[in-house]
Amino acid sequence: MLKALKRWLRDRALRGDAVHCPLCDRGAIAFLPSGTPQRPHALCPFCGSLERTRMMGLALTQRGLPKAGQRVLHVAPDRSLRERIQAVPGITYIAGDKKEPGYTYPPGTVDLDVTAIPFPADHFDLLICSHVLEHVPDDRAAMRELFRVLKPGGLAILLVPLSTRPTTDEDPTVTDPDERQRRFGQRDHVRLYGRDYVDRLRAAGFTVTVERPAATLPADAVFRFGLKADEDLVLGTK
Numbered sequence: 001m002l003k004a005l006k007r008w009l010r011d012r013a014l015r016g017d018a019v020h021c022p023l024c025d026r027g028a029i030a031f032l033p034s035g036t037p038q039r040p041h042a043l044c045p046f047c048g049s050l051e052r053t054r055m056m057g058l059a060l061t062q063r064g065l066p067k068a069g070q071r072v073l074h075v076a077p078d079r080s081l082r083e084r085i086q087a088v089p090g091i092t093y094i095a096g097d098k099k100e101p102g103y104t105y106p107p108g109t110v111d112l113d114v115t116a117i118p119f120p121a122d123h124f125d126l127l128i129c130s131h132v133l134e135h136v137p138d139d140r141a142a143m144r145e146l147f148r149v150l151k152p153g154g155l156a157i158l159l160v161p162l163s164t165r166p167t168t169d170e171d172p173t174v175t176d177p178d179e180r181q182r183r184f185g186q187r188d189h190v191r192l193y194g195r196d197y198v199d200r201l202r203a204a205g206f207t208v209t210v211e212r213p214a215a216t217l218p219a220d221a222v223f224r225f226g227l228k229a230d231e232d233l234v235l236g237t238k
Helices: 002-014 051-063 079-086 139-149 177-184 197-203 219-225
Strands: 015-021 026-028 032-034 039-043 071-075 092-097 124-130 150-159 207-211 233-237
Touching: 002 015, 015 219, 051 079, 051 124, 051 150, 051 233, 071 079, 079 092, 124 139, 139 150, 139 197, 197 207, 197 233
Parallel strands: 071 092, 071 124, 124 150
Antiparallel strands: 015 026, 032 039, 150 233, 207 233
């Protein structure tokens, strides 16, 4: 009861119209800091969306996706985007994650190894795989599997942390978490992708396009939706 009251008071205090989350459709006085190191203007205080999830949500809305009758595979889904997609009537939504001891997963989440996806070829109209592949030792196998299960004409959103370096930094002998943090940006990452990331996707079969949604919006809208001005949206089609 006390926890619910504190949440209610916090929500009331944070309501406003300075920013707007396109996923939960709520206004707030600000987006909150998040990440390590902390990024300002990042976290929706109501649904927990981040800059990249709001970017994906806007991209889906602009395309009218998903549509009734479509199948969606969402790998390692975040809550905010998952709830937005699940609210679309008439779709088949599959949330998949590689389940690990000590973690909890939303009801209905399937145990999924992205290098061996347990669905037939040409099955999904929409795939979302965001900030997953940098954790996967055999990322090329995962890319081939994502391509395999995507329907011809389907759309895949394939985001990873991207550096400005031309080539990906990876070394399977680096297993120390501190060294992974230094080299790859996070203790459980196995690589830091460079601009050759799109070449790996193309080698798996995808036709790749890279968009920068914030570049198409006025500065006040970029701020209001809490987007990163320099973040790329990587899309694959079949």
